[in-house]
Amino acid sequence: MTDAQDSTGRTGTGGRGALDPNQVTPLTPELYDYVLANNPPLDTVQRELVTTTRELLPERAQMQVSEDQGPLLAFLVKLTGAGLVVEVGTFTGLSALCMAQALPPDGRLITCDVSEEWTAHGRTAWQKAGVADRVDLRVAPALDTLRALPAEPEIDLVFIDADKESQIAYWDELVPRVRPGGLIVVDNVFFHGEVTGPEARTASGRATRAFNEHVRDDARVESVMLTIADGLTLARKI
Numbered sequence: 001m002t003d004a005q006d007s008t009g010r011t012g013t014g015g016r017g018a019l020d021p022n023q024v025t026p027l028t029p030e031l032y033d034y035v036l037a038n039n040p041p042l043d044t045v046q047r048e049l050v051t052t053t054r055e056l057l058p059e060r061a062q063m064q065v066s067e068d069q070g071p072l073l074a075f076l077v078k079l080t081g082a083g084l085v086v087e088v089g090t091f092t093g094l095s096a097l098c099m100a101q102a103l104p105p106d107g108r109l110i111t112c113d114v115s116e117e118w119t120a121h122g123r124t125a126w127q128k129a130g131v132a133d134r135v136d137l138r139v140a141p142a143l144d145t146l147r148a149l150p151a152e153p154e155i156d157l158v159f160i161d162a163d164k165e166s167q168i169a170y171w172d173e174l175v176p177r178v179r180p181g182g183l184i185v186v187d188n189v190f191f192h193g194e195v196t197g198p199e200a201r202t203a204s205g206r207a208t209r210a211f212n213e214h215v216r217d218d219a220r221v222e223s224v225m226l227t228i229a230d231g232l233t234l235a236r237k238i
Helices: 029-037 044-056 069-080 094-102 116-129 142-147 164-177 203-216
Strands: 084-088 108-113 135-139 155-160 178-187 221-226 232-237
Touching: 044 094, 044 116, 069 094, 069 155, 069 178, 084 094, 084 142, 084 164, 094 108, 094 116, 094 135, 094 155, 108 142, 116 135, 142 164, 155 164, 164 178, 164 203, 203 221, 203 232
Parallel strands: 084 108, 084 155, 108 135, 155 178
Antiparallel strands: 178 232, 221 232
16 A cells, blocks of 8 residues: 555545545435435425525525525534524524524524615514514624623524624634533535635635634634535534
């Protein structure tokens, strides 16, 4: 076996081979449909919100979490036993809806956005689903909202899905406020694949790559990056 081979004979660097189709199955439309068919289905209110977003905001609809992410977020809320969730980036409110529905009746979700127009759709959906009393929407610059939160580590779960240039700032405000063992979930960590090139095409791509390096090197957390949607990082506060 040469230095360029791992124990299976695959070539690579440091034991890391090229993408192995026997280990990683490419995601096709048919396979994605299969995933959705075997995941918890969106309920009536969730489905209506997806449809409304696509119809009224077709050029922005990709900002909504994907249909496999909503049930995953709800699952993570239940898995962690979260009672206090903080979300950065609400858009039309699907992710907040999924998480709020998974909270206990006395749970609370603080969610940040800067658009009254987009979040109005979320308000309607939260009301229809009977969880509006669990959602504390704060329409203001997210950093202002985060800095105003109590400094104590009491947050159980965080979901960050907002402007990429500010993600390191959001992260550094939130990590100290998350309880030990709490979870931070970050969306779009691939930024449409820009993170892999020698130079990302956009400022958001460059910011995402810098953010990923910041998380990887942060000794306050343990993190894993997953190939879900546009890339999803899960980080556990140590």
